[in-house]
Structures are given as C-alpha cells and as structure tokens.
Amino acid sequence: MEHYDILIVGGGAAGISAAKSAKGKKVLLAEREEKLGGILLQCAHRGFGGDLSGMEYAATLTAGLDNVKVSLNTTVLSINCDKTALLSQKDSGRRKISFSRLILATGAMEIAAGALPIAGDRPKGVYTAGMMQKLVNCQGFAPDGPVVILGSGDIGLIMAAAIAKMDIPVTLVEKEAALGGMARNRRRLDGLSVDMVLNSTVAEIFGERELEAVLLSSGEKLPCKTLLVAVGLECDRKLIRKLENPEWLRLCGNCERVHPMIESVINDGTQAGEWACGI
Amino acid sequence: MKSYDAAVIGGGVLGCFALRSLCRYRLSAVLIEAQADVCMGVTRANSAIVYAGYDNKPGSLKARMCVRANRHFHELCSELDVPFSRCGSLMTSCGEKGNAVLEKKYRDGIANGLEGLELISGDKARKMEPMLSRDVQSALYAPMTGTVNPWRLGIAACENAVQNGAELRLNTKLLAIKETDGGYILHTDREDIFCKAVINCAGLSAHVVQRMVYPCAVSIEKDAADFLVMDRDIEKPSRIIFQEKEDGKGITAVPCTEGNLLVDSAPRAMTRPYATSAEGIESIKKQLTALLPELEQDIIRTFAALRPNPHSEDGRSINDFCIETPAPGFVSLIGIKTPGLTCAEELGRYVAGICAEYLQAPPNPAFDGHRQAIDCADGDIVCLCEGISRAEIVESIRRGARTVEAVKRRVGTGMGRCQGSRCEIKIAQILETYSNGTL
Ligand SMILES: Cc1cc2nc3c(=O)[nH]c(=O)nc-3n(C[C@H](O)[C@H](O)[C@H](O)COP(=O)(O)OP(=O)(O)OC[C@H]3O[C@@H](n4cnc5c(N)ncnc54)[C@H](O)[C@@H]3O)c2cc1C
Numbered sequence: 025m026e027h028y029d030i031l032i033v034g035g036g037a038a039g040i041s042a043a044k045s046a047k048g049k050k051v052l053l054a055e056r057e058e059k060l061g062g063i064l065l066q067c068a069h070r071g072f073g074g075d076l077s078g079m080e081y082a083a084t085l086t087a088g089l090d091n092v093k094v095s096l097n098t099t100v101l102s103i104n105c106d107k108t109a110l111l112s113q114k115d116s117g118r119r120k121i122s123f124s125r126l127i128l129a130t131g132a133m134e135i136a137a138g139a140l141p142i143a144g145d146r147p148k149g150v151y152t153a154g155m156m157q158k159l160v161n162c163q164g165f166a167p168d169g170p171v172v173i174l175g176s177g178d179i180g181l182i183m184a185a186a187i188a189k190m191d192i193p194v195t196l197v198e199k200e201a202a203l204g205g206m207a208r209n210r211r212r213l214d215g216l217s218v219d220m221v222l223n224s225t226v227a228e229i230f231g232e233r234e235l236e237a238v239l240l241s242s243g244e245k246l247p248c249k250t251l252l253v254a255v256g257l258e259c260d261r262k263l264i265r266k267l268e269n270p271e272w273l274r275l276c277g278n279c280e281r282v283h284p285m286i287e288s289v290i291n292d293g294t295q296a297g298e299w300a301c302g303i
Numbered sequence: 304m305k306s307y308d309a310a311v312i313g314g315g316v317l318g319c320f321a322l323r324s325l326c327r328y329r330l331s332a333v334l335i336e337a338q339a340d341v342c343m344g345v346t347r348a349n350s351a352i353v354y355a356g357y358d359n360k361p362g363s364l365k366a367r368m369c370v371r372a373n374r375h376f377h378e379l380c381s382e383l384d385v386p387f388s389r390c391g392s393l394m395t396s397c398g399e400k401g402n403a404v405l406e407k408k409y410r411d412g413i414a415n416g417l418e419g420l421e422l423i424s425g426d427k428a429r430k431m432e433p434m435l436s437r438d439v440q441s442a443l444y445a446p447m448t449g450t451v452n453p454w455r456l457g458i459a460a461c462e463n464a465v466q467n468g469a470e471l472r473l474n475t476k477l478l479a480i481k482e483t484d485g486g487y488i489l490h491t492d493r494e495d496i497f498c499k500a501v502i503n504c505a506g507l508s509a510h511v512v513q514r515m516v517y518p519c520a521v522s523i524e525k526d527a528a529d530f531l532v533m534d535r536d537i538e539k540p541s542r543i544i545f546q547e548k549e550d551g552k553g554i555t556a557v558p559c560t561e562g563n564l565l566v567d568s569a570p571r572a573m574t575r576p577y578a579t580s581a582e583g584i585e586s587i588k589k590q591l592t593a594l595l596p597e598l599e600q601d602i603i604r605t606f607a608a609l610r611p612n613p614h615s616e617d618g619r620s621i622n623d624f625c626i627e628t629p630a631p632g633f634v635s636l637i638g639i640k641t642p643g644l645t646c647a648e649e650l651g652r653y654v655a656g657i658c659a660e661y662l663q664a665p666p667n668p669a670f671d672g673h674r675q676a677i678d679c680a681d682g683d684i685v686c687l688c689e690g691i692s693r694a695e696i697v698e699s700i701r702r703g704a705r706t707v708e709a710v711k712r713r714v715g716t717g718m719g720r721c722q723g724s725r726c727e728i729k730i731a732q733i734l735e736t737y738s739n740g741t742l
C-alpha cells in the first residue's frame with residue numbers, strides 16, 4: 025500500500041495552501057475535479073486578494089506546488105480509523121493508501137431547497153445559487169427570467185448582481201429586515217436594478233412542470249421562471265462523520281467553518297500544513 | 304401500423320409487471336406510457352412498504368394476494384436484483400381505541416394465515432425500538448413486513464420485460480381506442496398501434512382509458528399525502544413504525560433500503576397534484592416528535608403523493624382491488640391503491656393470464672425472469688453524496704434513461720444531501736454525450 029506522511033483531501037484554496045506549507049514531507053493532494061481551485065473556479069466576480077477574479081486568483085495560488093503530488097480526478101470515498109483512505113481515480117479506479125496525518129479541506133456545500141420548509145410543487149427551474157453560478161460562469165448559461173433569489177448572503181448578492189448585469193429581472197427575498205452578506209458585496213448592487221423584498225421568505229412554489237411563481241410569506245405572489253436558493257452553506261464533513269476527533273486529523277477552510285474571505289482560508293490552510301509537518 | 308398481440312397502457316409498477324408477466328407467454332407485447340419514464344405516477348410517491356396482509360378483510364382479493372406476495376417477495380427481489388429489506392414492523396398505539404384497532408388487525412392477520420404476528424406491550428416494543436415514545440402502550444409486531452424502493456422494482460420489471468422481447472413506447476400518450484376486427488386501434492399522440500388485447504394499467508386515469516371504448520361505472524377521486532425524507536446518517540428505528548392514534552391513522556416511518564427514513568402522513572385533501580402542503584408537513588413533524596421524541600429531524604427533501612380513491616356510481620368507495628373485464632380481450636386495473644406495490648407481481652400475473660387465455664397464447668419456454676442491477680462502477684465519481692460513478696450513469700442511459708431524473712431513479716444520483724446541486728450539470732453533460740444514438 026502506498027504511504028504518505030500527509031493526505032490532503034480537497035484541492036480548493038484551503039487544501040492548496042496546506043500543501044504548500046507542508047514542506048519536506050511526502051504529501052498527496054487529492055482533488056476530485058480535473059483542476060485545482062474549488063469554489064474559486066466558478067467565481068467570475070472580482071474581489072479576491074484585492075481585485076482578482078476567483079479564476080485568476082486560483083491560477084496564482086496553484087503556482088509553486090511543484091514538490092507536492094497532486095492527484096486530480098480523484099475522489100476520496102472513505103477514511104478509516106486505521107489511517108487508511110479509499111481513493112477513486114477517473115482512469116485507474118479504486119485504491120487504498122495509508123497516511124500519518126490527514127488534512128480535510130473538502131469545503132462546504134449549499135443547503136438545498138429540499139431541506140427548507142417550502143410547500144407546493146417541485147418543478148424544474150429551482151437551483152441552488154452556487155449551481156447557477158457554475159452554470160453561468162463555466163457553461164455560458166443564462167437563467168430564464170424573472171429570477172427570484174432566496175437569501176441575501178454573499179452568494180445571493182453576488183448572483184443578484186451577475187443576473188441583473190445580464191438584463192434579466194431579478195428579485196432578492198430576505199427574511200431579515202436588512203440585506204445580509206458583507207458590505208462590499210451589498211455594494212455590488214449599486215446602480216443595478218434589483219428588486220428587494222425584506223422581512224419575507226418563500227412559502228410555496230407553483231408550477232407543475234416549469235416554475236411559474238412563488239408565494240411569499242407576506243402573501244405576495246411573484247411570477248418567476250427561476251428560483252435560486254441561497255440560504256447558506258453547510259460544512260462538508262461527511263467523510264469524517266464516523267471518526268471521533270482523532271489526533272491525526274485537522275480540518276481547514278470551509279469544511280472547518282464557512283469563511284467569507286479568501287485570506288482567512290489561506291491562513292487556515294497554511295496553519296494546517298504547518299501542524300501536519302510539526303508533529 | 305405496428306401490430307402486437309397485447310398492449311399495456313400505463314407504465315406504473317403495475318403496467319411494468321403486467322408487461323413482464325406477458326413475456327411468460329408466446330406473444331408480442333408493448334407498453335405505452337405518456338411520461339418520459341416509467342413509474343412517474345402514483346408509483347413515484349408511495350410508502351415503499353411490503354405489507355404483511357393484516358390490514359385487509361379476510362377473504363378479500365387484497366388479503367389473499369398480499370399475504371402470498373409478501374411470502375414470495377424475497378424471491379422476486381433476488382430474481383430482479385432489487386434491494387429488499389424484511390425489516391419487520393410495529394404498529395403502535397397510545398390509547399384504548401388504538402389498542403382495539405391493533406387487536407382487530409391481529410385477528411384479521413391470523414384469519415389471513417399470518418404466522419409470527421404478535422401483540423406486545425409498550426415496554427417490549429421499546430426494547431425492540433428504544434427510540435419509541437414512552438406513551439406507546441401496545442404494539443402489533445409483524446416480522447414479515449418489509450420495504451422495497453417502488454420505482455426500482457418497477458424499472459427492474461420493465462427492464463426484464465424488454466430483455467425478454469417486450470417493447471416500450473415512452474412519451475406516448477393514448478388519446479383514443481377504436482374497436483376493430485379482431486382487436487383495437489390505439490390512437491396515440493405519436494402513432495397508431497394495433498393490438499389484439501389491452502391491459503389497462505393507467506392508474507389514476509384507468510377509468511378514462513376504459514371509457515375510450517367501453518362504459519366504466521367506476522370513478523376515481525383523488526386525495527393526497529405528504530412525505531418527508533431524512534438524511535441517511537441520523538439514528539433511526541430499524542423497523543417500520545406505524546402510528547395508530549385515538550382519532551385514526553397517524554404517520555408511518557419507514558427505514559428505506561437506501562438508508563433514509565421516509566415519513567408520511569395520513570391522507571389529506573388534494574390541492575394541486577403532487578404539491579406538498581405546509582400544514583401537512585408541519586403536522587408530520589409534530590406527530591413524529593410525539594412518536595419518536597429523540598429522532599433528529601434532519602429533513603433533506605419533501606414531496607407529496609396522489610392517492611386514487613375508486614368509487615362506484617352510487618358514491619360508495621371500493622375497498623378491494625378493482626379489476627374489470629368489459630370485454631374478453633380488455634382488462635383494467637382501476638385506481639389500485641395500497642397494497643398495490645406489494646401485489647404488483649401478483650396483479651401483473653393475474654391480468655397477463657386473462658389476456659393470454661383470451662389470445663390462446665402458450666407459455667414461453669424462453670422466458671428468463673432474471674435481471675441484473677447496474678453494477679459496473681468505475682473510478683470516475685460523479686455523484687459525491689452517494690459515490691456514484693460515470694460508468695454506472697452511462698449504463699443507465701444504455702438501459703433507457705433519457706433525463707437527469709431517469710438516471711437518478713436508476714442509479715441513485717442526486718438522492719443525497721446536496722440533492723443534485725453538485726452533480727446535475729455533469730449528468731446532463733453525460734446524457735448529452737451518450738443519449739443521441741452513441742450507445
Ligand atoms: C460563491 C462564493 C463567493 C465568494 N467570493 C469571495 C470573494 O469575492 N472574495 C473572497 O475573498 N472570498 C470569497 N469567497 C470565500 C472563499 O473564496 C471561499 O471560502 C474559499 O475559496 C473556500 O475554499 P476551500 O478550499 O475551503 O473550499 P472549496 O473551494 O470548496 O474547496 C474544496 C475542494 O475539495 C474538493 N473535494 C470535496 N470533497 C472531496 C473528496 N471527497 N475527494 C476529493 N476532493 C474533494 C472539491 O472538489 C473542492 O475543490 C467566496 C465563497 C463563495 C462560496
């Protein structure tokens with residue numbers, strides 16, 4: 025069985041930073057996609073490390089990884105308490121490896137519509153905001169308008185701005201009395217035409233096959249063809265669910281807690297890499 | 304015009320099994336389904352229970368078929384390579400009226416020939432299922448109750464029928480039927496089809512289909528039920544739990560073969576077809592708290608079901624399976640409700656038998672009832688939540704899946720926590736690559 029000093033699961037900003045700081049050790053960085061970068065790769069907006077887009081930032085980040093073995097198209101399927109992991113790679117299939125330290129950098133996933141107390145139909149046209157971000161920025165897709173976005177956190181705000189810029193009518197629905205997210209993301213809406221409904225949420229969905237409208241808790245019915253759910257992220261710790269905090273494991277980046285800023289993700293990843301080398 | 308010995312109208316679980324059973328005879332058969340896939344109607348949303356048979360009136364067709372079907376369910380599922388779990392069930396009661404209902408069901412079960420049925424105390428029930436509420440006073444334990452995924456079962460039967468030479472017409476809606484010399488002309492929104500005999504399995508519309516050519520005294524009213532699906536990783540009971548309340552049927556919690564807990568409500572009035580109701584969902588959650596107070600209600604999905612309620616012209620509801628033969632070569636299964644999933648094979652065999660007798664078709668010695676589940680994983684994991692690989696998805700397309708939804712129902716993609724938000728784009732791309740004749 026192949027052995028590594030350090031196995032890093034997930035090649036987003038956190039995993040890359042951890043790999044870079046784990047100097048002098050035998051490291052495997054496993055990433056399930058065909059490219060490193062994680063969430064950054066779907067961010068076309070500027071605001072990473074100053075004024076770069078997520079994609080540009082990812083390119084600068086991946087420079088200098090030469091001493092690390094990067095295994096792309098590789099999903100880590102399970103992690104066992106005997107410090108082994110089952111990997112599945114696109115062309116070579118499954119293999120088991122062993123490691124001394126594990127850094128989990130699997131990021132976060134979006135809370136899907138199914139988990140929300142929304143009644144009514146289950147038509148096409150309901151997406152998570154992040155999935156739409158990927159469709160728009162990586163596939164050149166344009167959502168059918170009007171669009172309703174539920175939740176005005178950072179992702180909701182970024183998507184509202186992106187869609188308004190495509191001249192598609194968009195309404196942001198937020199259950200609190202004010203928009204959420206960071207101030208700099210709220211400023212993205214300046215000068216754009218985005219309708220806002222505060223103190224409200226989506227109570228019911230209408231449309232047997234295609235989405236037709238959403239009913240808000242305020243009683244207002246908004247006709248729409250696309251609903252984006254942007255109600256938050258949930259740390260993705262499925263792989264370690266059955267492990268009981270072993271001393272050889274450390275979490276970093278969005279799977280440890282959801283970070284709004286890339287700088288703190290990099291910091292977190294770097295520290296995790298240093299920890300893994302230090303002991 | 305294409306011509307067949309027998310045509311099945313409707314590809315729910317019953318139509319799929321009728322088609323498979325037709326293959327046991329030497330005849331040509333086709334299934335006509337309006338939707339893009341089979342098992343998208345009533346079969347899509349049900350409780351997934353393989354009933355023991357104590358709920359049905361002794362002597363009824365339902366009781367006989369259900370008890371027999373339950374006994375053979377393991378065999379059926381191994382033939383079709385579909386996961387089946389004989390997990391057992393506890394029907395619980397918290398009061399006198401409920402206790403009396405349990406006692407009656409116990410007696411009916413015994414009369415129906417069930418072995419191993421037991422009336423037990425609340426304490427004993429809690430020993431078996433420690434999560435049960437302290438309020439549970441008594442329970443009816445049925446070790447033979449089980450669970451199966453309804454669409455997996457129907458799809459497997461349909462695949463097996465196709466392996467045995469039957470044909471499938473999806474996206475094809477029957478609009479009218481004309482009686483002609485020696486058979487029927489089926490007018491669909493695509494083509495006209497000739498057949499000598501018809502098996503009508505159109506579910507909620509079976510009365511409408513029969514009326515296309517014969518009278519039908521049965522009508523179908525619809526009501527609805529809401530469902531919640533919990534994340535796989537929560538701690539849950541290992542048996543099916545029924546709740547019999549003082550004022551009637553309560554919720555049912557089913558530990559599915561996929562590992563999720565499925566919880567459904569008693570019937571409610573329908574608003575829009577397949578639309579969930581906020582009050583319905585809230586009430587399930589409340590009743591679940593009363594029944595299983597410690598359960599973490601980690602809901603990943605909600606959906607609603609449509610329930611057929613067949614009734615006769617004078618408005619009386621029909622409690623037994625409603626099977627009509629308005630003409631020798633025409634048989635209808637009308638609005639079959641619980642335990643229709645359990646009895647799908649029995650019902651399919653029964654109607655195919657009627658049809659074969661009419662056609663005087665001899666048994667088909669080449670019939671092979673074995674079908675194999677998709678089992679060809681490669682290294683390219685597409686659905687992260689469920690660990691499903693590209694090769695499995697490609698195989699589901701080869702077997703006929705043409706939509707993201709159809710792939711999901713064959714291999715389980717998108718059934719996890721993220722509900723497809725991380726893999727749907729990739730699956731759509733694979734469909735695009737492979738479904739245009741490349742396979
Ligand atoms: C939509 C959005 C917009 C943002 N905008 C900004 C911004 O403008 N400015 C800013 O500073 N910050 C922004 N952030 C914050 C910051 O960029 C992110 O928090 C950060 O990129 C997260 O990095 P991560 O490595 O923790 O997670 P991710 O980038 O999600 O990386 C996780 C990686 O793990 C991989 N993976 C997961 N499971 C497995 C497995 N089992 N096997 C193998 N690989 C696996 C995934 O494929 C992924 O590549 C934004 C965040 C989001 C979500």
Ligand SMILES: Cc1cc2nc3c(=O)[nH]c(=O)nc-3n(C[C@H](O)[C@H](O)[C@H](O)COP(=O)(O)OP(=O)(O)OC[C@H]3O[C@@H](n4cnc5c(N)ncnc54)[C@H](O)[C@@H]3O)c2cc1C
Pocket residue numbers: 312313314315316317318335336337338341342343344345346347348349350351352353354475476477478504505506507508512528608609610611636638639640641642643644645646
């Ligand atoms: C809420 C609920 C829970 C249930 N739980 C259980 C359970 O736990 N255990 C159990 O044993 N049973 C259960 N049942 C019963 C079981 O689900 C049904 O008996 C069974 O699914 C009925 O299948 P079907 O093939 O008749 O109907 P359907 O699945 O509705 O199939 C009918 C098909 O006909 C097609 N069709 C209709 N008209 C046309 C046309 N003109 N042209 C072409 N195609 C047409 C439709 O598109 C549809 O696909 C439950 C039922 C409900 C409602």
